[in-house]
Amino acid sequence: MARLLVVDDQKSICEMLEIVLRKEGHRVETVCGLEMARKRLQSGIYDIVVTDIRLPDGSGLDVLQQVRETYPETLVIMITAYASVDSAVRALNLGAFRYILKTANFVEELRLTVDRAVEERALRQENRALKRELRKGLENLLGDSLRMKTVKELVATVAPTNSTILITGESGTGKELVARAIHAASGRHDRPFVSINCGAFPETLLESELFGYIKGAFTGAAANRKGLFEYADTGTLFLDEIAEMSLAMQVKLLRVLQERLVRPVGTTEEVPIDVRLLAATNKNLQQRVPEGLFREDLYYRISVIPIELPPLRERCEDIPMLALHFLSKFARTMDRPIHKIDAQAMKCLERYDWPGNVRELENALERAVALEKHEEITAGTLPDHVTRFVPRVSIPEGGVNLEQHVGEIERRYIQTALQQAGGVRTRAAGLLGMSYRSFRHYAKKYKL
Ligand SMILES: Nc1ncnc2c1ncn2[C@@H]1O[C@H](COP(=O)(O)OP(=O)(O)OP(=O)(O)O)[C@@H](O)[C@H]1O
Ligand SMILES: [Mg+2]
Structure with a gap:
């Protein structure tokens, strides 16, 4: 259902449109002139405005303009009995949704156009909502450096998909923050985000945490208990410190990823689950594969899209x-x-x-x-x-020729600054925080 305002000086047309559009389930109000339209627009909000171009006290283009200014989300459909390329172009330029001629079957055409406008509005609203979610997820992720921008772009691209993502990076680089951002920017944002630190549980406990158990499955299992996979159903499960998972658990996790079924401890029955999996580690997983500490098949399964967080330094x-x-x-x-x-x-x-x-x-x-x-x-x-921190440098065993070393660094900076400044020396000097004269001195010294 949409809220519609119809503006037309002919009462018969107003009545006809009102009947047809009401039948479609819309709420329809009609007015006969510009002034009345203005008043209605000041006091009410409409999803769609249908307006004739020639009105007794002005132009439908003024109605259009007022709507565009005060309710940019409202769609305006222009109708006219007098076709004029000029007014059509102006209407469309001013942001009209459609321009329709009052021909013999114009009522039917208008009905379809209103349908389309309703769809368009829903689509635009959905897009806006998605963008809002995306922003909300990414907002917490601060940093304007090129490396962070790349991370944020990647997060925005992969968030709406259902892919498993492996987030890597040193301790404290923001892996969990990224996992939450992905969830918040995904279609699952209003579903649960469940997080578990795989390193914090011994093997058997991790299994029952993840998959749940039934009463009597083991000593102490006094009642049935749902696992985190089930809690995260239709949402996201974040497996933190995945490198700490035992090889036996890795096999079980791989099965879940392949079959999308979980089996609570103590049962033979499998429960279907719809969970998006995110994993994180500060270890080099790839390196653990040849060491026999991490299963190769699971590694490939979870590292389809890796996101690497740069260290702060x-x-x-x-x-x-x-x-x-x-x-x-x-x-x-x-x-x-x-x-x-x-x-x-x-x-x-x-x-x-x-x-x-x-x-x-x-x-x-x-x-x-x-x-x-x-x-x-x-x-x-x-x-x-x-x-007190002094950035460390390493001196090789055979010693180092400091002057030569510094000279080499100078040369590289001068060269890079020149390139970055597109050969403009004053700009290159600015990039290095030196005067044009000093820059010229160095450039000459290194024959650049
Ligand atoms: N880009 C960022 N912008 C704002 N805050 C950040 C950013 N990255 C990390 N933080 C903050 O730093 C802290 C550590 O982040 P987080 O817990 O996500 O790191 P982690 O990589 O999961 O660390 P660990 O490996 O130790 O688990 C959090 O308080 C988080 O909010
Ligand atoms: Mg963490």
């Missing part, structure tokens, strides 16, 4: 925005009036190599907000190992 440009995000989060929860990070503290944060990745950065800011006496975060409240 490889996307240092994201550190300031993440740090400020965590600052505002903890300042809010701890009710502290701190809104800034001073330059020196920020430099320390950017220089440190964050082995614990985003989680470590988050913890450092929580601590800093709790300890800070000033109005901005200062280096004094950051952990010592962060402020």
